[in-house]
Structures are given as structure tokens and as C-alpha cells.
Amino acid sequence: MAYKVLISDPLSEEGIQPLREAENLEVDVKTNLSADELADIIGDYDALLVRSQTKVTRDIISKASKLKIIGRAGVGVDNIDLSAATEYGVIVVNAPDGNTNSAAEHTIAMLMSLARKIPQAYSALKDGKWDRKTHVGVELKGKTIGVIGMGRIGQEVAYRAKGQRMKVIAYDPFLTKERADKLGIDYGSVEDVVIASDFITVHTPLIKETKHMINKEAFEKMKDGVRIVNCARGGIIDEDALYHAIQSGKVAGAALDVFEEEPATDHRLLELPQVIATPHLGASTVEAQESVAIDVSHDVVRYLTEGVVKNPVNLPSVPKDVMNKIEPYFHLSEKLGTFLTHVTEGTAEEINISYSGELTELEVAPLTRNTIKGLLKRHLGDHVNDVNASYLAEKRGIHVNENRTSSTKGFTNLLKVEVKTKHGTRTVAGTLLNGLGARIVQVDNYSVDVVPEGYLVFISHNDRPGVIGKVGNAFAENDINIASMQVGRSDVGGNAMMIISVDKQLEKEELEQLNQITEINNVVAIEL
Numbered sequence: 001m002a003y004k005v006l007i008s009d010p011l012s013e014e015g016i017q018p019l020r021e022a023e024n025l026e027v028d029v030k031t032n033l034s035a036d037e038l039a040d041i042i043g044d045y046d047a048l049l050v051r052s053q054t055k056v057t058r059d060i061i062s063k064a065s066k067l068k069i070i071g072r073a074g075v076g077v078d079n080i081d082l083s084a085a086t087e088y089g090v091i092v093v094n095a096p097d098g099n100t101n102s103a104a105e106h107t108i109a110m111l112m113s114l115a116r117k118i119p120q121a122y123s124a125l126k127d128g129k130w131d132r133k134t135h136v137g138v139e140l141k142g143k144t145i146g147v148i149g150m151g152r153i154g155q156e157v158a159y160r161a162k163g164q165r166m167k168v169i170a171y172d173p174f175l176t177k178e179r180a181d182k183l184g185i186d187y188g189s190v191e192d193v194v195i196a197s198d199f200i201t202v203h204t205p206l207i208k209e210t211k212h213m214i215n216k217e218a219f220e221k222m223k224d225g226v227r228i229v230n231c232a233r234g235g236i237i238d239e240d241a242l243y244h245a246i247q248s249g250k251v252a253g254a255a256l257d258v259f260e261e262e263p264a265t266d267h268r269l270l271e272l273p274q275v276i277a278t279p280h281l282g283a284s285t286v287e288a289q290e291s292v293a294i295d296v297s298h299d300v301v302r303y304l305t306e307g308v309v310k311n312p313v314n315l316p317s318v319p320k321d322v323m324n325k326i327e328p329y330f331h332l333s334e335k336l337g338t339f340l341t342h343v344t345e346g347t348a349e350e351i352n353i354s355y356s357g358e359l360t361e362l363e364v365a366p367l368t369r370n371t372i373k374g375l376l377k378r379h380l381g382d383h384v385n386d387v388n389a390s391y392l393a394e395k396r397g398i399h400v401n402e403n404r405t406s407s408t409k410g411f412t413n414l415l416k417v418e419v420k421t422k423h424g425t426r427t428v429a430g431t432l433l434n435g436l437g438a439r440i441v442q443v444d445n446y447s448v449d450v451v452p453e454g455y456l457v458f459i460s461h462n463d464r465p466g467v468i469g470k471v472g473n474a475f476a477e478n479d480i481n482i483a484s485m486q487v488g489r490s491d492v493g494g495n496a497m498m499i500i501s502v503d504k505q506l507e508k509e510e511l512e513q514l515n516q517i518t519e520i521n522n523v524v525a526i527e528l
């Protein structure tokens with residue numbers, strides 16, 4: 001059956017060609033949907049592509065029973081409920097690089113328009129007024145511009161501002177002195193930037209930490225006559241505080257491309273002559289739109305066909321070369337998790353995952369997620385995936401510890417998973433044998449050699465003569481073929497276990513028959 005993709009904001013037609021050309025993909029473009037209309041149809045779709053307009057709320061995500069991926073053709077994902085997406089196992093991807101240049105150029109255009117009052121002069125002239133007195137501007141040369149947020153766009157803006165012969169002072173939690181020196185700019189705290197600047201431009205994401213970071217207190221610290229630019233996100237600047245700072249004369253002007261509530265057609269800031277504005281046009285160029293749509297379309301196709309993406313937002317990104325190295329262990333890690341769900345009694349409280357040998361040199365976080373997925377999937381169902389596995393474990397109060405050890409027990413690589421419940425601890429370890437594939441090599445303290453595949457029967461029993469024969473007879477009586485059998489014991493006459501590979505899943509009665517054997521304490525049928 002074909003995957004269905006919904007595009008709910010206007011995207012470049014050239015940019016979505018990868019979707020149109022992909023096999024097995026049906027693309028619907030339905031823009032300007034109300035929240036209710038989107039909620040009504042989202043259940044039919046496997047992928048949703050948006051810009052900043054569509055609000056992808058928890059309600060929408062909860063109704064999106066088939067949804068696997070949300071693609072944001074742009075940078076900011078504040079219109080998408082990321083926690084809900086993660087919880088429901090929906091991966092979110094964006095296109096972080098495609099609109100950097102356009103947003104930086106727009107910021108500079110706004111900065112110059114603000115300094116020279118171009119929109120106000122244009123508007124007056126269009127109204128038939130040749131007014132050269134009201135529209136006297138200020139120069140940029142020699143002025144200080146404060147850049148808050150020195151990511152992709154902030155850096156490009158700083159670079160261009162230097163081209164205007166401005167002094168640049170910046171703040172970003174990741175900006176180091178070395179980097180600032182290299183860029184030929186000053187750096188300081190938010191307060192340093194706010195105090196020193198004639199112009200302030202913000203380029204952070206809108207997150208808890210940045211919401212209203214430019215507020216009443218910040219305005220009070222600024223130079224009189226400061227000018228403000230926001231081409232990042234409405235809400236980074238407190239709009240009420242900005243309004244009052246302009247009215248009081250503290251702020252000489254503001255250039256705004258973004259607003260707390262969009263569309264912002266009826267906003268009191270727009271009534272102020274000192275405010276110039278555009279309707280969220282930072283990324284609206286032919287080039288940027290084509291680029292972001294191409295990037296996000298490729299990720300959607302890749303995810304639906306191969307399960308990999310380049311720009312994940314709610315999953316750490318794993319470089320391709322790293323992925324190639326860890327990929328062979330994926331199967332093993334999930335199977336170890338699944339094996340443990342069968343043989344563990346009670347609810348997992350702690351999961352300890354140890355990586356040894358060659359594995360210690362690899363980026364193992366994706367394997368940890370995959371192991372957790374294996375541990376949760378049997379009870380929670382197929383909606384458990386790489387996106388939500390860690391979240392679901394955390395939500396259930398399961399502590400997951402990941403560590404690297406030198407103890408390889410002679411294997412070149414060893415992946416050991418330990419699950420602690422109220423009833424005790426169970427351990428299983430596996431390895432990837434060169435040329436032979438995955439093997440389970442340890443269950444608790446017993447060494448075994450089991451292919452983690454197909455149907456297994458796990459028997460705990462007391463080490464007595466004749467048990468193996470009785471088990472063999474029971475299998476023969478029920479016409480069940482044994483492909484392989486592993487037996488281990490702690491000490492002579494003590495606890496022992498068997499792992500038997502069989503050709504089919506055992507029926508309930510067959511398991512009960514095995515349980516009747518006096519020496520047997522427990523029998524579990526495992527499907528891997």
C-alpha cells in the first residue's frame with residue numbers, strides 16, 4: 001500500500017519533486033486547513049510536511065494514528081509539539097541550512113530599512129508627501145550591533161554587519177573567546193550585549209530559556225535610542241515591553257518580521273510609526289524555499305523507505321559513517337531486549353547495558369535505544385520505536401544505564417543487558433561473530449551459544465540425571481523437532497537451564513506437559 005504524504009503549508013513545487021518522484025508515495029497538498037479540518041484528515045497520512053503556519057498540536061498528533069514523520073521545511077519547530085511527537089513515536093525533521101542565507105539577508109535589509117526609515121518614507125511618498133525632514137535616518141558605520149544567538153543566521157548577520165563597518169558584540173551559550181576572536185567580534189553576556197549596543201538583533205530559537213529574554217528589565221539597561229530587530233521568533237522579545245519602550249522614547253525603532261501571534265494583522269505595535277514590519281518573510285525567497293523543501297522531502301522519502309534521516313529534531317543525529325559501523329549490531333541489541341522480556345519476571349526497574357571490546361569505540365546510543373525498544377515492544381506494542389523508546393522507559397520510571405567495560409570474556413565484542421525487577425536480576429549477553437552473525441553467549445551465569453532467531457524454549461530446572469531425556473521424550477511425543485539444545489548448570493545438582501531451538505511455537509498444552517516434569521521449575525516459550 002502506498003504511503004500518504006500531506007503538505008499543509010505552501011511549499012515550493014520544485015522542492016517537493018523528490019516526493020512526487022518517489023515510488024509508493026501519494027502526495028496531497030491541502031493548505032489553509034483549520035485545526036478541525038486537519039484533525040479530521042490527519043489519520044489517513046504517514047507523513048506531514050509543514051512550514052510555520054500549521055500548528056501541529058498534541059491533539060493533531062494524537063489523532064494521527066498512521067503518522068511516522070513530520071517534516072518542517074525550515075528551521076523553527078516551535079509550531080510542532082515535540083513532546084507529543086516523541087511520545088507517539090513520530091520523528092520530526094527540519095531543514096536547518098536551506099534558509100540561513102535568506103534569513104540573514106532579510107535581517108540586514110530590515111536593519112538598513114530601520115536605520116534609514118525606508119518603509120515610512122516610501123509610504124509617505126506613495127501618499128503624495130515629499131517629506132525629507134521626518135525621515136532623517138542614522139548611519140550604521142561605527143555603531144555597535146548586539147547579536148543574541150550566534151548560530152547559523154546570527155553568524156551570517158554578524159559577518160554582514162562587519163561589512164557595514166559596524167562593531168559586533170555577541171552572546172551565545174556556545175560562543176567561545178577563540179571563536180569570537182576568529183570572527184573579529186566582541187563577546188559578552190546578554191547583559192553586556194544589551195548595555196553596549198546601538199542596534200540589537202536576536203537569532204535564537206523560541207524556547208523556555210529565550211521566551212521574553214528581551215523584557216522590561218533588559219530595555220531599561222539599553223542605551224537611549226537603541227533600535228531592535230527581530231527576524232527570529234515572536235516571543236523572544238516581550239511585545240508589551242517593546243511597545244512601552246518605544247512609547248517612552250527609550251527605543252527609537254523596531255524592525256519585526258515575526259510576532260507572538262501570527263498572522264499579526266491587527267497588532268498595536270504596527271500602529272507605531274517607529275515600527276517597520278514584514279509578515280514573516282525571512283525565509284521567503286525562491287532559493288530558500290526550493291532548498292528547504294528539497295531537504296525535507298529527501299528526509300521523508302528516506303525515512304519511509306529506509307528508516308534513516310539526515311536532520312532529526314527529536315532524535316540525536318547519527319553520522320552515516322557511525323551508523324554503518326553500528327548497524328550490524330542493531331539486530332542483536334533488539335533481540336537481547338526481546339529475549340529478556342520473555343525470561344524476566346515482574347516489571348523492569350533498572351536496565352544496565354554494557355558494551356565491551358570493539359563496541360567501546362563506537363557511538364552506542366542508538367544501540368541502547370534499540371535494546372530498550374526490544375524490551376518494551378512485546379508489552380507496549382509496535383508503536384514503540386527509536387523515537388519514543390527512551391521516553392517510554394523514563395515515563396515508566398525505568399532507569400537505563402549505559403556503560404563500557406573491558407571484560408569481553410574472549411569475544412571481540414560483547415553486548416550485555418541486565419534487567420532488574422522486584423524479583424531479581426536477569427542477564428543476557430550477545431556477540432557478533434565474524435562471518436557467523438549474532439549469537440547469545442550468556443544467560444545469567446551460564447555460557448551458551450544460541451542464534452537469536454525464531455522459536456526458543458527456555459527451561460529452568462534442577463540438575464538431576466535424566467531430565468534432558470524426559471524433555472527430549474516430551475518433544476518427541478508432540479512431534480516437535482529440536483534444532484539445537486544448550487544446557488548449563490551453576491554446580492553439580494544445583495540450578496540449571498536449557499535453551500532449545502525449535503521449528504514452531506509451542507502450544508500451551510505442550511508447555512504445560514513440560515512443566516509437569518518434576519525437576520523443571522519453569523518453562524517459557526520465546527519468539528525472537
Ligand SMILES: NC(=O)C1=CN([C@@H]2O[C@H](COP(=O)(O)OP(=O)(O)OC[C@H]3O[C@@H](n4cnc5c(N)ncnc54)[C@H](O)[C@@H]3O)[C@@H](O)[C@H]2O)C=CC1
Binds near residue numbers: 257
Ligand atoms: N524569519 C524567518 O522567516 C526565519 C526565522 N528563523 C529563526 O531564526 C532563529 C535562528 O535560526 P538558526 O540560526 O538557523 O538556528 P541555530 O540553531 O543555528 O542558532 C540558534 C542559536 O541560538 C543559540 N541560543 C540558544 N539559546 C540561547 C540563549 N538563551 N541566548 C543566546 N543564544 C541562544 C544557540 O546556541 C544557537 O547557536 C530560529 O528561531 C529560527 O526559527 C530561521 C529562518 C527563517
Ligand SMILES: O=C(O)C(=O)COP(=O)(O)O
Binds near residue numbers: 052074075232282284
Ligand atoms: O525556518 C524558520 O524558522 C522560519 O521561520 C521560516 O518560516 P516559514 O517556513 O517561512 O513559515
